Amino acid sequence: MAKEYSNGNQNSPAARTPPPPSPLRFSKFFQSNMRILITGGAGFIGSHLVDKLMENEKNEVIVADNYFTGSKDNLKKWIGHPRFELVRHDVTEPLLIEVDQIYHLACPASPIFYKYNPVKTTKTNVIGTLNMLGLAKRVGARILLTSTSEVYGDPLVHPQDESYWGNVNPIGVRSCYDEGKRVAETLMFDYHRQHGIEIRIARIFNTYGPRMNIDDGRVVSNFIAQAIRGLVYFYSTYAILSSIELFSYAIHLCSGESLTVQAPGTQTRSFCYVSDMVYGLIRLMEGDNTGPINIGNPGEFTMLELAETVKELINPEVEIAMVENTPDDPRQRKPVITKANELLGWEPKVKLRDGLPLMEEDFRLRLGVARKK
């Protein structure tokens, strides 16, 4: 008698049994426990996150980046590693891969770069985040968005905790970034509520450290590069033309390598060292809370105080110059980190005075300027 069910019958129990796993499942080839996508992983924070995640041998890391502000150089130690893949990809286009977690960082972070092509910045934040949420939905991945303190705009509440809704100009030159990130947060929560996607949102405050672009334009990288370049110009000229040192000093003053404090200089920021940031992001991804959660260092400094600190630590000779500011510059920023502390067991460890010299070393190497004995 013919078998009642055959494999060809789509309604048979046999046909409904899932197929056995690939015979390569237990082969000698590497099988990771966790495949992690990092968009924007060739950038400053992203590349440090790659370093940390690659330390775990059970992780396989894929970076997707269009290299607008990032660089393969930041990842050179991983290129060719069997657990690492680097893909040139713009997140405004869909990406079809299979991953377990997505750290979605892709977006220029420095004001001069995000203002360079504001329409593209909005597209990156909105379409890019939609695409990554679509990917998370298709494969059931958990997704973390690196949002920003800029969602608080020019805050009327100080310090800022996560319940504050912000004071953002919707039509200003910074809006592509600020409003772009606010929409990205909205999309994250709507995908969470509507489709059950597992989301995590970090609100990052000004972060600094090695590998920032030397011409990034943000305040810490500007001041460190200016202090080092100021030194090289002064000392090299001094060494060669010691008899006319006054002349060389005059040239040094005219060389533009003063610390450019944008007026009024009393505006404040809180600076987080990059290793603290990366640890916070991983704690958030691995914990149970959706966020948004502030991740930043609550130490608060005026830009004049920052300039004085850089001057003292790196180049006591360098001048401080007051220059014109840009529109909509927030007057104050300081995170409340109670949520990060209580929910993630996280707090920053590196003080500004300890982090600046670590960054100085990296900038000296890249600028080819040794510390003067």
Ligand SMILES: NC(=O)c1ccc[n+]([C@@H]2O[C@H](COP(=O)([O-])OP(=O)(O)OC[C@H]3O[C@@H](n4cnc5c(N)ncnc54)[C@H](O)[C@@H]3O)[C@@H](O)[C@H]2O)c1
């Ligand atoms: N560094 C900070 O102080 C800070 C503060 C708040 C939020 N953030 C957020 O953290 C993330 C990383 O910041 P960062 O300081 O490392 O900046 P970064 O500019 O060094 O890195 C951003 C990366 O994203 C890539 N990128 C930009 N647009 C892309 C696109 N359309 N498709 C694919 N890749 C793209 C860039 O090439 C770069 O590698 C950003 O989302 C930023 O908004 C950073």
Ligand SMILES: O=c1ccn([C@@H]2O[C@H](COP(=O)(O)OP(=O)(O)O[C@H]3OC[C@@H](O)[C@H](O)[C@H]3O)[C@@H](O)[C@H]2O)c(=O)[nH]1
């Ligand atoms: O050379 C400079 C550069 C900047 N500044 C001042 O330094 C302060 C900080 O400016 P930055 O360019 O470093 O960045 P901001 O803190 O304004 O925003 C940054 O932090 C939040 C992130 O989301 C963004 O990555 C970035 O926009 C501003 O008040 C600015 O006027 C200077 O005084 N001199």
